[in-house]
Amino acid sequence: MGTINASGSDASSESGTVAYSIGQVFYSYVGLSIYNVAQGVQHDNTINTLIVEENLEPTAEIIIFPNPTTDYVTVNMNGLELEQGIKSYQMYDLQGRMVKQNTISQTETPINMTDLSASVYILQVVVNSELLKTFKIVKN
Numbered sequence: 658m659g660t661i662n663a664s665g666s667d668a669s670s671e672s673g674t675v676a677y678s679i680g681q682v683f684y685s686y687v688g689l690s691i692y693n694v695a696q697g698v699q700h701d702n703t704i705n706t707l708i709v710e711e712n713l714e715p716t717a718e719i720i721i722f723p724n725p726t727t728d729y730v731t732v733n734m735n736g737l738e739l740e741q742g743i744k745s746y747q748m749y750d751l752q753g754r755m756v757k758q759n760t761i762s763q764t765e766t767p768i769n770m771t772d773l774s775a776s777v778y779i780l781q782v783v784v785n786s787e788l789l790k791t792f793k794i795v796k797n
Contacts, residue, residue, distance in 0.1 A: 728770060745761055756778065
């Protein structure tokens with residue numbers, strides 16, 4: 658058993674031809690088991706469900722710039738969990754010696770590095786005695 662097009666035509670141009678059809682008046686059904694085939698029917702059985710997960714964890718963003726630097730870096734801290742709590746930083750050289758430490762009291766905190774030699778340093782940002790993020794800073 659075949660299908661009969663309810664509407665259709667052929668379109669042609671210098672580039673080529675195409676045949677199209679719109680609609681369908683009947684179809685054939687094959688199968689008696691759980692694996693059935695409906696020939697000639699095109700219909701969408703997709704069920705879309707939008708699941709929105711609640712973000713219960715406050716977010717924070719910490720950015721260090723400029724990196725590499727020649728004289729200072731700025732610690733930029735934004736986020737709900739950063740609004741409260743004791744914020745600080747520790748800077749270490751590659752031998753693990755602490756070379757700078759201080760509290761962070763503003764959204765943007767500059768760190769003066771003019772007294773440090775050209776090298777790579779590790780900067781750790783701490784909130785409420787918990788390490789929040791670690792950065793590698795290159796001083797030229």
